[in-house]
Every structure is written in structure tokens, then in C-alpha cells.
Amino acid sequence: MNEKALSVRNLCAGYHGSEVLQDISFSVNAGDYVGICGPNGSGKSTMIKIILQLLAPTSGEVSVLGTPQASFRDWHRIGYLPQGLQFFNPHFPATVDEVIRLGRLSAKKFPRRFNRDDAWAVDRTMEWMGISHIRGAMIGELSGGLRQRVLLARALVNDPALLVMDEPTTALDPETRESFYKLIFEMNREKQCTVLLVTHDTATIGKYASHLLYLDKKVVFYGSFDDFCNSSEMTGFFGEHGQHLVCHRH
Ligand SMILES: Nc1ncnc2c1ncn2[C@@H]1O[C@H](COP(=O)(O)OP(=O)(O)OP(=O)(O)O)[C@@H](O)[C@H]1O
Structure with a gap:
């Protein structure tokens, strides 16, 4: 499989005239699992906002799933799980089943009605995530781990x-x-879904992701984990200990 899931060329972006991402270029093949790491304020979330078109770049080009962003319309082909649960309203009045069904809306044109295919997709996803038994529970009453599983579904x-x-x-x-992490890893392997995951958890991401994008406003490293682990240049940048931590695989 060599379709490009994402292609970023000479991207610059920022806020109110101050540049946060500087001349970023990289591309992701379909089926890759990319861990995006870097220190606080290095531009990781900004990169995600650009990919999701929540922020416009100041210059450069981005193509998503083989289509330049300006003409990209297939939002239902992108799944997004935002940062943290701390912003989640525990009183949100919806069951697990309803929350997952909402995910089907992005693929629909008006009038948006749920049909048998939607019910089937929701059932199958719940089964895959191991959450069928809580389909009638209120989302706000679940533990953090289960709630995150539902939002992933x-x-x-x-x-x-x-x-x-x-x-x-x-x-x-x-x-x-x-x-x-294991669930995401299985999903990436079995469904060949391309994964972009921003994390500070470098020790764990090194066990699962196929590629590492290390940002510090610029691209410090982008490539496969094997290349990262064998790079003497990266030993110089991260120090031997830091590099081994990221390289710790199964
Ligand atoms: N909406 C905004 N308006 C102005 N500046 C912003 C905005 N969002 C982010 N920034 C600034 O852009 C820089 C990069 O922020 P970003 O959130 O992309 O970093 P990050 O790598 O995701 O950080 P963290 O690891 O702390 O989540 C930071 O200096 C931040 O203060």
C-alpha cells in the first residue's frame, strides 16, 4: 500500500503573527502509525489543527488522503479523538449508543436519518471495542477509561x-x-487505518508506533522507529538514555 495518507510541504503556521511551525515537510503512507512527540509548546496540537483545517497555514501545502486540503470534503474518512477528558461535561445527556451514533452523522447528507446500516455499524464497532454491555449507560456516568473507549468508538x-x-x-x-494503546495498535494492524497520535508518553509510543515525528517548531526527526533507534545523530540530540527510552519495544 503506498497511497499517501498525509503530505505536508514547507508548512508555516502560527498565531497573531508569531510563527509556531516553521518550514515543516513530511509525508505519511497509508497504514503507518505515527507518534508525534516534542516538548510543551513545540507545535504538536497546532499541527493537528492544521490537518483538521481548524487553523489555516500561513504558507505551504497540505494534502489529506491524496487530496489537497482546499478541495478535501471526505471528513467522514477521518476519525478524531481530542485531548484529555477534563473538558468533558459529565452531565451530557446521552447514552453510549447515542454518542457513537452521532459519529455516523458526518457521512450523511440532509435529511440526516439513521438507517439499518448505521445500526449495524454502531453494533459492530461496540462489539470491536468490547462495550456492547454498556450501550444504554449514560456517558457521563462511566469511568474515564470506558468513556475514552466510547469516544474512540x-x-x-x-x-x-x-x-x-x-x-x-x-x-x-x-x-x-x-x-x-493495544486497542489502537490492533486497529491499525487489522484495519490498516493510518494513525497519528500526539503524546508525551515517549516510552509507550516507542512500543507501538511504526514512525516518529519529533517536533520542536521544526522537524527534529521524522522516520521509522528503526531509523530513529539506529541514528547516532539522534543519540547526540536526545542523549543515549532518552533515545533508549523511546526505543524500548516489546
Ligand atoms: N489559540 C492560540 N492562540 C495563540 N497562541 C497559541 C494558541 N494555541 C497555541 N498557541 C501557542 O502556540 C505554541 C504551540 O502550542 P501547541 O499547543 O501547538 O503546542 P504543543 O506542542 O501541543 O504543546 P503541549 O505539549 O503543551 O500540548 C505555544 O507557544 C502556544 O502558547
Whole structure:
């Protein structure tokens, strides 16, 4: 498979005249699993905003799933799981089933009505995520780990070609976090869904992702984990200890 899931060329972006991303270029093949790392304020979330067209670049070109952004319309082919659970309203009046069904709306034209295919897609996704037994529960009453699983199911219910996640595990305990990572890994392998995952958890991402994008306003490193682990240049940048931490695989 060599279709490009994402292509970024000479991208510059920022806020109110100050540049945050400087001359960024990289491309992601379909089926890759890319961990996006870097220090606080290095532009990781800004990169995600650009990919999702929540922020316009000041210059450069971005193509998503083979289409230049200006003409991209297939939003249902992208699943998005935003940062953290701390902004989640615990009183949101919806059941697990309803939250996941909402994910089907992006693929529909008006009038937006749910049909048998939608019910089938929701059932199948719940089964895959192991959450069928809580389909009638209110989303706000679930534990953080289960709630994040439900929101992941909503992001996956259209079988997206690209799944974008911004620090999805920050509110999870270590055990729940590990099982969440395993789920994403299986999904990437079995469904060939391209994954972009922003995280500070470099020790864990090194176990699962195929590629690493290390940003510090510029691209410090982009390539496969094997290249990263064998790069003496990167030993100089991260120090031997830091590089080994990221390189710790199964
Ligand atoms: N809406 C905004 N308006 C102005 N400046 C912003 C805005 N969002 C982010 N910034 C600034 O852009 C820079 C990059 O922020 P960004 O959130 O992309 O970094 P990050 O790598 O995701 O950081 P973190 O690891 O802390 O989440 C920071 O200096 C931040 O203060």
C-alpha cells in the first residue's frame, strides 16, 4: 500500500503573527502509525489543527488522503479523538449508543436519518471495542477509561482511513492506558487505518508506533522507529538514555 495518507510541504503556521511551525515537510503512507512527540509548546496540537483545517497555514501545502486540503470534503474518512477528558461535561445527556451514533452523522447528507446500516455499524464497532454491555449507560456516568473507549468508538464508527488523536491517554491510569494503546495498535494492524497520535508518553509510543515525528517548531526527526533507534545523530540530540527510552519495544 503506498497511497499517501498525509503530505505536508514547507508548512508555516502560527498565531497573531508569531510563527509556531516553521518550514515543516513530511509525508505519511497509508497504514503507518505515527507518534508525534516534542516538548510543551513545540507545535504538536497546532499541527493537528492544521490537518483538521481548524487553523489555516500561513504558507505551504497540505494534502489529506491524496487530496489537497482546499478541495478535501471526505471528513467522514477521518476519525478524531481530542485531548484529555477534563473538558468533558459529565452531565451530557446521552447514552453510549447515542454518542457513537452521532459519529455516523458526518457521512450523511440532509435529511440526516439513521438507517439499518448505521445500526449495524454502531453494533459492530461496540462489539470491536468490547462495550456492547454498556450501550444504554449514560456517558457521563462511566469511568474515564470506558468513556475514552466510547469516544474512540465514535471516532471509528465510519471505518476512517485516518485516525487523529491528541494526547488521548492523559487522564487514564497506567493499566487502562496500556490497554487503550493495544486497542489502537490492533486497529491499525487489522484495519490498516493510518494513525497519528500526539503524546508525551515517549516510552509507550516507542512500543507501538511504526514512525516518529519529533517536533520542536521544526522537524527534529521524522522516520521509522528503526531509523530513529539506529541514528547516532539522534543519540547526540536526545542523549543515549532518552533515545533508549523511546526505543524500548516489546
Ligand atoms: N489559540 C492560540 N492562540 C495563540 N497562541 C497559541 C494558541 N494555541 C497555541 N498557541 C501557542 O502556540 C505554541 C504551540 O502550542 P501547541 O499547543 O501547538 O503546542 P504543543 O506542542 O501541543 O504543546 P503541549 O505539549 O503543551 O500540548 C505555544 O507557544 C502556544 O502558547
